[in-house]
Amino acid sequence: VIVNKLLVSISSSLKELRRLAGARGVDVARNSVKPQDPSKHLRSGDFLNWDEPATVKAIVDADTIEHLHKQGYQVDVEEDLDALGKQRQALVGQGNRFAHRVRPQSPE
Amino acid sequence: MPNYYNVVEVETALEAFAQEHPSIITRFALPELTWEGRQCHAVKIASGTGPGRVGVYVMGGIHAREWATPDALVDFIEIMANAYDGNKGVSVGGKTFTWPKIRSIVEKLDLFVFPQTNPDGRHASLSVVDQTYWRKNRRPRSASDPTPVGVDCNRNFDFLWNYPTYFFNSGASVVNSVMPADETYIGPSAFSEPETRNIVSIVNSNPNIAFFVDVHAFGELVLQGWGDDETQTADTSMTFRNSAFDGARGVTSDAYREYAPPKDLAQRAALAARAQTAIAAVRGRAYKVQSSFALYPTAGTSTDYMESRRFVVPGAGGIRAFTFECGQTFFPDEIERSHVLNEVIAGLIELCLAVLDQPADVYVRDNLADSGAEPTPDGGLSMSPDIHHFKQSLGEPATTLGSAVAMLRNDLFEPIEKGQDNFLYVRLQNRGVAPSPAEVDIYWSRPSTFPTPSGWNLIGTISVPNVVPGQATIGGPLVWPTASVPETGHYCFIAIVGTPGEPRPNKSSIASMEDFQSFIRQNNGVAWKNFDVVDVLAGTVAQVQLMVQGWPHQELKADLEIDLRALPSQSSAELALLGRLTVGTTLSGLIPIETEGTRYTYRLAGGSIAVLRGMPLKPSDRSEVRLEVSLSTTTPAGAYDIAVIQRIEGREVGRVSRRLAVGDYPYVGNARTQELHRSNCEWVRQMWPGNKRAFREIETPLRSGYNGCATCLSEFDAG
Numbered sequence: 143v144i145v146n147k148l149l150v151s152i153s154s155s156l157k158e159l160r161r162l163a164g165a166r167g168v169d170v171a172r173n174s175v176k177p178q179d180p181s182k183h184l185r186s187g188d189f190l191n192w193d194e195p196a197t198v199k200a201i202v203d204a205d206t207i208e209h210l211h212k213q214g215y216q217v218d219v220e221e222d223l224d225a226l227g228k229q230r231q232a233l234v235g236q237g238n239r240f241a242h243r244v245r246p247q248s249p250e
Numbered sequence: 251m252p253n254y255y256n257v258v259e260v261e262t263a264l265e266a267f268a269q270e271h272p273s274i275i276t277r278f279a280l281p282e283l284t285w286e287g288r289q290c291h292a293v294k295i296a297s298g299t300g301p302g303r304v305g306v307y308v309m310g311g312i313h314a315r316e317w318a319t320p321d322a323l324v325d326f327i328e329i330m331a332n333a334y335d336g337n338k339g340v341s342v343g344g345k346t347f348t349w350p351k352i353r354s355i356v357e358k359l360d361l362f363v364f365p366q367t368n369p370d371g372r373h374a375s376l377s378v379v380d381q382t383y384w385r386k387n388r389r390p391r392s393a394s395d396p397t398p399v400g401v402d403c404n405r406n407f408d409f410l411w412n413y414p415t416y417f418f419n420s421g422a423s424v425v426n427s428v429m430p431a432d433e434t435y436i437g438p439s440a441f442s443e444p445e446t447r448n449i450v451s452i453v454n455s456n457p458n459i460a461f462f463v464d465v466h467a468f469g470e471l472v473l474q475g476w477g478d479d480e481t482q483t484a485d486t487s488m489t490f491r492n493s494a495f496d497g498a499r500g501v502t503s504d505a506y507r508e509y510a511p512p513k514d515l516a517q518r519a520a521l522a523a524r525a526q527t528a529i530a531a532v533r534g535r536a537y538k539v540q541s542s543f544a545l546y547p548t549a550g551t552s553t554d555y556m557e558s559r560r561f562v563v564p565g566a567g568g569i570r571a572f573t574f575e576c577g578q579t580f581f582p583d584e585i586e587r588s589h590v591l592n593e594v595i596a597g598l599i600e601l602c603l604a605v606l607d608q609p610a611d612v613y614v615r616d617n618l619a620d621s622g623a624e625p626t627p628d629g630g631l632s633m634s635p636d637i638h639h640f641k642q643s644l645g646e647p648a649t650t651l652g653s654a655v656a657m658l659r660n661d662l663f664e665p666i667e668k669g670q671d672n673f674l675y676v677r678l679q680n681r682g683v684a685p686s687p688a689e690v691d692i693y694w695s696r697p698s699t700f701p702t703p704s705g706w707n708l709i710g711t712i713s714v715p716n717v718v719p720g721q722a723t724i725g726g727p728l729v730w731p732t733a734s735v736p737e738t739g740h741y742c743f744i745a746i747v748g749t750p751g752e753p754r755p756n757k758s759s760i761a762s763m764e765d766f767q768s769f770i771r772q773n774n775g776v777a778w779k780n781f782d783v784v785d786v787l788a789g790t791v792a793q794v795q796l797m798v799q800g801w802p803h804q805e806l807k808a809d810l811e812i813d814l815r816a817l818p819s820q821s822s823a824e825l826a827l828l829g830r831l832t833v834g835t836t837l838s839g840l841i842p843i844e845t846e847g848t849r850y851t852y853r854l855a856g857g858s859i860a861v862l863r864g865m866p867l868k869p870s871d872r873s874e875v876r877l878e879v880s881l882s883t884t885t886p887a888g889a890y891d892i893a894v895i896q897r898i899e900g901r902e903v904g905r906v907s908r909r910l911a912v913g914d915y916p917y918v919g920n921a922r923t924q925e926l927h928r929s930n931c932e933w934v935r936q937m938w939p940g941n942k943r944a945f946r947e948i949e950t951p952l953r954s955g956y957n958g959c960a961t962c963l964s965e966f967d968a969g
Contacts, residue, residue: 147383149579156545160502163425163546169385169433170425172545173469173575185540190502198545201383221579227375227382230317230581234254234376243266 147201147223153216156184157192162200162215169201253584255321257288257373260366263324264291271331273297274356281451282444284370285388285398290448292364295330297357304683304719305360305459306602307569309449312404312552314371314384316467317581322594323365323465329595330356340599342592343532347599355602358683362452362459368403368445382581385433387445399430401437403445404464405548407555410478410490410499411440417478417500417547424500425546436550449552453559453569458720460681461521461605462556462571465594469575470537472526472597474518475510477542477554482507483515486626486771490554491561500547510557511623513611518570521604525572528600529593537593542573560621567720568621568681572601610686612678612717612749613774618660622681622774631770632905634777635660636677637692637743641950643673643727651677652722661783661889661909666730668738669953675726676712676745680719681774686749688714692728693744697780698797698872699810699896699904701742702766703757705799709734717749738954740782740795742906747775763801763903781907788912789883790942793876796906798831798896800871808903810862811895812839812854812877817910818890820882821856827875836863878940879910887913915944919951926951931962 152159152168156175163170177184178195185191201223202210210217255263268277274297280290296303308326310319333340333352340347355361366372370388374381386400405426410416413436417424427434441447453459475481478490479499488495489509498506522539529537542553553571560568574597577590613622617633620626641664644650651662657677666672676690690713693706714725748754755773760766770776786792800806814823825840829850839860840852854860856879867873877894890912895905918934919926921941926948927934934942945951948966952958958966 147380160545166432169383170545171468172425173466173471173473175545223383223580224380227581228379230254230583231376231379231382233584233587235256235259238259238262239255240259240262240266243270244262245269 146225147203148207148219149221149223150200150202150207151197151218151220152200152210153178153195153197153218154214155192156190156194156196158215159196159198167202167206168210171199171201174199253587254317254376255324256376257366257369260320260324260369261291263328264293264365267327267331268293271335274334275327275331280364280448282448284444285390286370286373288369290364290366290369292362292452293327295327295356295361295363296359297334303358303360303458304461304605305362305456306461306463306605307362307364307452307456307459308463308465308598309364309367309552310465311366311372312368312445312449312464313466314368314375314386315382315580317372317376318467318577318587318590319465319594320366320372321587322576322591323363325591326595326598327363327365330361330599342596343589345528345531345592345596347603351603352599354606355599358606359602360456360458361602362456364449364452367449371400374398386435387443389437389443391430400435401443402434403443404552405434405436405550406441406443406446407450407550407552408440409551409555409558410549411436413549416490416496417549419497419499419501424549426549440550450555453556457567460567460569460719461601462553462569463574463598463601464552464571465574465576467575467590468577468579470535470578471573471575472522472529472537472539473542473553473573473575474522474539474571475515475541475543476508476557477548477551478508479547480507480543481510481515481541483510483512485509489561490558514568514570514623517608518572521570521601522572524604525574525597525601528596532592532596533589535593560623561619566621568623605683608683609751610684610717610749611681611752611774612686612688612747613681614676614678614690614745614747614777616770616777618658622679626771626774630905631767631902632742632778632780633660633907634745634779635662636777637745637779638663638675638677639666639730639743640664640673640675641667641670644675647675647724647726651675651724657722660781665782666735666739666741667950667953668735669732671732672730672735673727674709674712674730675724675728678714678717678723678725678747680717680723683719685716685718686751688717688725688747688749689754690714690725691746691754693746695742695744696797697740697742697795697906698799699894699906700799701744701778701780701904702799702801703760704802706744706757742778742780745777763898767901767903780905781909783909783911785911785913785915785944785946786881787915787918787942787944788881788885788887789939790881790944791940792879792881792908792910794879794892794894794906794908795874795876796894797872798865798867798875800867800869802870804869806867806898808865808867809897810865810875811897812860813893813895814854814856814858814860814879816890816892817856817879818882818885819855819857820884821880823854823856823877823879825852825854825860825875825877826850828873831865831867831873832862833866835865837861838863881910881912885912915946917945917948917951919943919945919956924956925959926956926963926966927959928962931959933959933961
């Protein structure tokens with residue numbers, strides 16, 4: 143069974159998002175974490191603001207979204223990665239755009 | 251309209267660029283094929299060669315689904331080469347770099363670019379319908395099951411790789427995994443993957459690499475600093491190497507934070523800010539500069555490994571590492587891709603320019619493991635390998651002292667000899683990018699476990715016209731004139747380096763023991779050498795004389811530790827010191843022989859450590875201690891390092907180190923009668939072992955007053 147992979151934004155407190163990061167089936171893009179309010183900061187000096195509402199992007203499948211909802215996370219689907227991937231794969235060169243620029247090397 | 255480069259195109263592009271720009275682009279093959287048999291290449295962009303060039307290493311594509319990163323580096327190579335060879339500047343979006351800027355990068359730096367580090371994974375992501383989100387490489391599940399399961403190569407580097415040992419703690423949610431099916435599977439061992447070994451091969455082969463960028467997607471970030479925990483600059487013991495902190499790492503806002511030298515931290519922050527500013531000029535996106543330690547800790551990443559190399563790889567220089575997290579998604583559309591590529595290119599060019607603007611940072615090592623970081627992390631403060639003294643001036647000091655092999659040695663010197671001039675050299679390195687002149691003051695003092703500045707005697711100053719980055723520069727000789735040399739023997743030396751940009755630290759600022767420690771530990775331009783080599787014959791006695799010292803106007807309790815672990819167990823030693831130094835002490839490994847009178851004597855066993863705890867020192871105390879090491883006749887030839895270490899409140903304040911070079915020597919002197927013999931002379935066999943002194947040449951003993959034996963060295967017998 144092929145399960146579509148979805149890119150989602152998951153919102154909760156920073157503390158909850160950190161807890162989520164180790165969960166099976168949730169592939170968190172950790173460097174995408176941002177405060178929900180752009181004027182706020184996730185860090186005060188040396189300390190993280192654990193209670194600050196934040197959003198992180200992750201790759202999950204549809205079943206996992208349901209599971210996350212039940213746990214109280216707000217989950218917004220941003221992209222169907224498989225569908226988007228098919229579109230984007232059409233943007234990948236099929237031949238070799240550099241081949242004509244390479245001179246054959248004489249055999250040694 | 252196709253725009254992403256497929257896996258073959260990336261490789262072909264490198265070949266084409268190398269052919270089109272042969273004077274500045276060198277393509278080279280990486281040593282290992284990938285799991286699916288692909289051969290990877292990287293390029294070096296540089297015009298000119300020679301010492302002093304700083305290397306910058308950029309890599310991309312380690313995570314397969316981050317499509318834009320190899321493309322950005324392919325375009326980066328081509329743009330740089332076309333601009334340099336075409337005598338023109340570079341414009342990427344709203345950011346412009348002039349031709350002189352591009353020229354300075356190509357002509358002054360060695361730029362290594364490895365665009366496609368994980369081609370197997372990329373190929374799957376680019377071409378297999380339901381694999382676009384594939385992150386890892388394509389390691390098969392097992393020999394019998396070729397199904398790709400993959401390893402996250404950016405968790406496979408040898409930095410805290412075995413994370414359960416280092417992190418296991420309920421508060422540290424490391425997302426690495428030992429489960430092959432997981433996205434962050436770390437692999438069966440550190441560097442188990444050909445992709446990570448290929449990446450590291452470039453730094454192994456190019457020791458001048460001092461800056462590293464790993465290009466990822468996404469997040470619009472420039473990351474720097476450690477990823478295993480937050481970063482701190484005060485406690486040098488709090489490091490990934492210290493097993494005392496195993497289990498404490500990775501917890502946010504707790505006591506444990508990974509140590510980074512303050513200079514490094516400031517430098518990385520400044521460089522990252524330059525890249526950020528250039529990226530913003532492309533189209534206004536405000537990439538954030540932040541610590542690599544974000545939502546959760548990481549282990550086994552490329553950047554932490556690169557930063558850690560100088561602490562764990564012998565001879566490795568410091569590398570300041572960065573991660574670019576470019577764009578806002580894994581595979582942007584055509585227009586967005588173009589913007590993201592421009593942002594990466596602008597960030598990289600500006601980072602290179604910032605590297606070129608880095609000032610000189612001339613240093614002299616405190617020990618062989620010292621990479622110039624401040625403060626010196628560990629390895630001893632009195633073991634500088636970079637202060638050298640010889641009885642004659644060297645013909646080719648750059649070769650004798652500056653070769654790669656010589657840089658790994660701390661025994662390139664000869665004993666100081668009275669009755670003649672002695673010649674001093676200093677070995678300098680430069681952690682910066684700009685070359686700089688330097689002046690080095692050299693002091694001597696008596697061998698002591700705690701040579702306070704009041705006992706330092708200035709010999710003179712060595713002027714070095716130009717210390718270039720990336721190589722050792724030898725300064726000297728400074729002549730220590732015969733009239734100023736008190737006697738033949740062992741001395742302690744201190745070197746203090748000054749440059750136009752960083753004047754010599756002032757030794758008069760030392761007002762306390764802590765100041766003294768900091769003066770050496772905190773200044774990479776100050777080094778102390780209290781290490782010497784003693785030639786000795788098996789079956790004889792080696793003597794070490796030294797001073798233990800107190801601090802002015804202060805009574806102290808100190809521990810004296812005698813480290814004889816390197817000696818064979820058949821050997822032994824005797825320690826003689828003033829009886830008053832033993833009052834109230836606790837002895838460990840010291841067996842009393844004589845404890846009456848003024849001087850007490852103790853026996854110590856070879857192969858062990860002995861400690862005298864709580865030794866009372868008067869203000870300005872200076873007391874001689876004598877250690878006589880008796881080597882058994884069966885002691886194999888070789889080098890045996892011993893040390894006498896003085897600690898105050900548990901901290902090492904100094905040590906006297908000696909290497910006992912046991913071997914066969916052509917001449918043997920009688921220390922009591924001052925008669926010199928060939929080693930096979932009958933009189934040598936009759937000599938008391940404690941009086942035997944070994945010499946590797948004849949001039950030294952003759953100059954210091956020995957008389958030739960009438961039987962075996964009659965030509966040197968003065969009667």
